[in-house]
Amino acid sequence: MKNKKLTMNDIAKMAGVGKSTVSRYFNGGYVKESTRLKLKKIIEEYNYEPSALAQSLKAKYTKTIGIVVPCLDSITTSRVLMVMDEYLKDYGYTTLIVNTNHNELRELTSIEQLWRMNVDGIILMATNVTMAHQNIAAKIDIPLLFVAQRFKLGVSIINDDYNAGYDVGKYGASHGHKYICYIGVNRKDEAVGVYRKDGVMDGLKEYGAIKIDFLESDFSLEKAYHIAKEYLQHKQPSLIIGATDNIALGCLKAINELGFKMPEDISLIGFGGYETSLFINPSLTTIRFNNEETGIRAGKTIIDLIEENHVDDLQLIDYQLIEGESVRII
Structure with a gap:
């Protein structure tokens, strides 16, 4: 007689699938036909019957997806979130959106709480990836998709920050600018603080920039304004590149207050492609990432992960360089 003390974990290991897949099978959720037949064969062979108590405690296929975001007032985050939410609703999913207000502990706690709420x-939408993120990703038995930051041990969707930065550096230097100031953010934000910055620096250097100053800000317009104003009281580069449009707009406020003209005295480039950046005068030269594509790709990828379809571990979102009137040709 076959061993009747088999557990769901045992069945998952024998079938080469996750425990959540076995749970979905017993609760009538979606399981690929080939996997369903494999599980059925193992269960019949071992005469396995889950207890009523165990079944009541196991996750059901809820058609619910948790979305954890760092903030709700970011133009980029809200664009991606709205498209993502609409895509998932079109496919019959309900979303639970949690705002962490850039609090890492709250972010990690929210992931675990959503997992315990039996989301699929x-x-x-990560601001950074730490060892704690790796630990919780290994702990939970449902798909966890990282958006905006690269997660090397799982699946992530990120902007092509390095190449976008490189094109901006190339654009500025090829317009004759030799003395440039780049105002970026802390390296803790790997996407903007590392990849984007490295791209800008490489593009500038390879296309003839001689002197490059680097200043560290945060993502706020106000902080960028104060840093740029202090800097411009002592130095005058021909071009300032802001790691975001908000940073660039903070710099523009400092440029105007100190009596400089843009682009005649100081040229300016940003990243973001916000509508406000295009309607200032002169309009801002900037990078626009395809945020709508990010939202669609995230929705499709999380569904594919739930249904155990193949997905690429790393997916890059393309961009467009929008030429405004903020860069002078020297």
Whole structure:
């Protein structure tokens, strides 16, 4: 007689699938036909019957997806979130959106809480990736998709920050600018603080920039304004590149207050492609990432992960360089 003390974990290991897949099978959720037949054969062979108590405690296929975001007032985050939410609703999913207000502990706690609420998958719009994120990703038994930051041990969707930065550096230097100031953010934000910055620096250097100053800000317009104003009281580069449009707009306020003209005295470039950046005068030269594509791709990928379809571990979102009137040709 076959061993009747088999557990769901045992069945998952024998079938080469996750425990959540076995749970979905017993609760009538979606399981690929080939996997369903494999599980059925193992269960019949071992005469396995889950207890009523165990079944009541196991996750059901809820058609619910948790989305954890760092803030709700970011133009980029809200664009991605709205498209993502609409896409998932079109496919019959309900979303639970949690705002962490850039609090890492709250972010990690929210992931675990959503997991315990039996969501089918979680999308994390991450501000950074730490060892704690790796630990919780290994702990939970449902798909966890990282958006905006690269997660090397799982699946992530990120902007092509390095190449976008490189094109901006190339654009500025090829317009004859030799003395440039780049105002970026802390390296803790790997996407903007590392990849984007490295791209800008490489593009500038390879296309003839001689002197490059680097200043560290945060993502706020106000902080960028104060840093740029202090800097411009002592130095005058021909071009300032802001790691975001908000940073660039903070710099523009400092440029105007100190009596400089843009682009005659100081040229300016940003990243973001916000509508406000295009309607200032002169309009801002900037990079626009395809945020709508990010939202669609995230929705499709989390569903594919839930349904155990193949997905690429790293997916890059393309961009467009929008030429405004903020860069002078020297």
